[in-house]
Amino acid sequence: MCGIVAATAQRDVAPLLIAGLKALEYRGYDSAGLAVLDEGTLRRVRAKGKVREMEARYDADPAPGGTGIAHTRWATHGAPSEHNAHPHVAGSVCLVHNGIIENYAPLREQLKARGRVFTSDTDSEVMAHLIDERIGQGMDLREAVIATVRELEGAYAIAVISDKHPDRVVGARRGCPLLVGVGIGEHLLGSDAQALIQVTNRMMYLEEDDVVEITRSSAQVYTLDGKPVEREVHDSELTSDAVERGEYRHYMQKEIFEQPRAVTETLEGRLGVHGVLPNIFGLGAEEMLSKTRQVHIVACGTSYHAGLVAKYWIEQLARIPVSVEVASEYRYREAVVPPDSLFVAISQSGETADTLAALRETKRRGYLGTLGICNVPESSLVREADLKLMTRAGPEIGVASTKAFTTQLAGLALLALELGRQRGLDEATYLKRCQELYTLPRFIEQALTLEPQIIELAAQFVSRQHALFLGRGEHYPVALEGSLKLKEISYIHAEAYPAGELKHGPLALVDENMPVIAVAPNGPLLEKLKSNLQEVRARGGTLVVFADHAAVMDENFEQDTTLRLDSGGDFISPAVFTIPLQLLAYHVAVLRGTDVDQPRNLAKSVTVE
């Protein structure tokens, strides 16, 4: 999604802005631009496509200057093109924007009626005009920004400069993240800590409706009433080398292989020899979880799939009902909230607009409390949830989520065990499950050794148009996640079904052109799954079966492609079976030559509705 970097410094800021934009590339975007003020003269460079295309234009005609703003745009209003790329200029004002201005259409009409000429199709440009009008009426830049954002409906993070005030940048946020980087003799703004970490680890997180004015020597936050307020400066734990790709060809491959360590770190200090350690979900968790009688899990994308696995786990171990829903549906539905319900929001980024809106909705819906399971410590979700569990996966750069998913599963397994313990799960089962969870990193490590076989298998998929994934029980969400990975990065149409539903529709699609990928752990549902797979074979479908070593498959199945792995036990098996599906999607995409880390049209962090 869109990214913002801005800076005011004693040195030339363009290199800082370009480095910041490169650090934000992982978020997904389709054009880039920057603008620099040099002693009151504004220079702007924009290009459709990658930051390096914009950088090449900049290098051909560099613009020195100590104050500037920059942006990567993920198109919402208006096609990806140079004229729609940010920054937008109106008179003396130059602006970058993340988010969506919902009332832009009437504002645009009013501005046109007042003689304003628009040069883009974006919703963002109205803000530049409104601010410029106010500066023309005698307001200074900050006053003009405050007066303008008060008129807006929707979500925004903005950074604004003006040739009338060449030594400062004004930023504002509502619904989209924005933070200040505090350097030595310089200040920056960024939509994400990764944009700033190469310059400073001292960060100030802005709150809803904050407006900030930065100069080289100061960063002052204001409310929408224009009153100064203080915001704390934190030392971010992010390091710039945590986002290096190292020896791997893509971030996604690196992140797949980081999973044993990421899961180990997520469990560290939380799971001991005698079970889940106390207070791992934060202050007051013991009391809240002991009162919990229902759980509502809300998330988007891959995080939603993690929630679906957790439903099986929590219902089995804690015997309390769990519902799981995508956030964009939940937030607009009149959900019935039974007494003593716990709301769980799962999000890698902690900034997904729908998930945050759902979390905010809980305030009026009468929940017992909220728990955020998240990977980004400074995110809005972590700041707003009552209880939290950080997944400690480290920065995830590949748009297709991998290590965030398995670490979410590790966190949710801890939650299921803790709820189970409080609701009378027998000691022997509890300890067995805890021990299984403890071994998860080792089984993930083993599953990764399948890579050479999966590379061979991937060749069979390169020219396919469709694929069907099947699973049962808690492996149905694993099939969903496998199909999502394949479609996201290889652009092959993929669907997942609970295998028992095969006869109710998808079987009509099965012929020799339809590969069917089945997740077949050895468990109570294996025999039923085998019958479903017979139905596929009988129709000439190509079967690829991921089975564990213990699963006894019929002779017939050995004619299909069967890859064996050790699931490590019923409980952790969904996390382990995820690994070969991630590898399959990755290698198919590599063979198809797609942009694996930044697949077309997708964004890492979806900060608009």
Ligand code: G6P
């Ligand atoms: C986007 C990303 C997905 C991610 C989803 C939810 O669609 O491309 O990888 O699963 O958002 O993001 P979140 O940060 O809330 O987990």
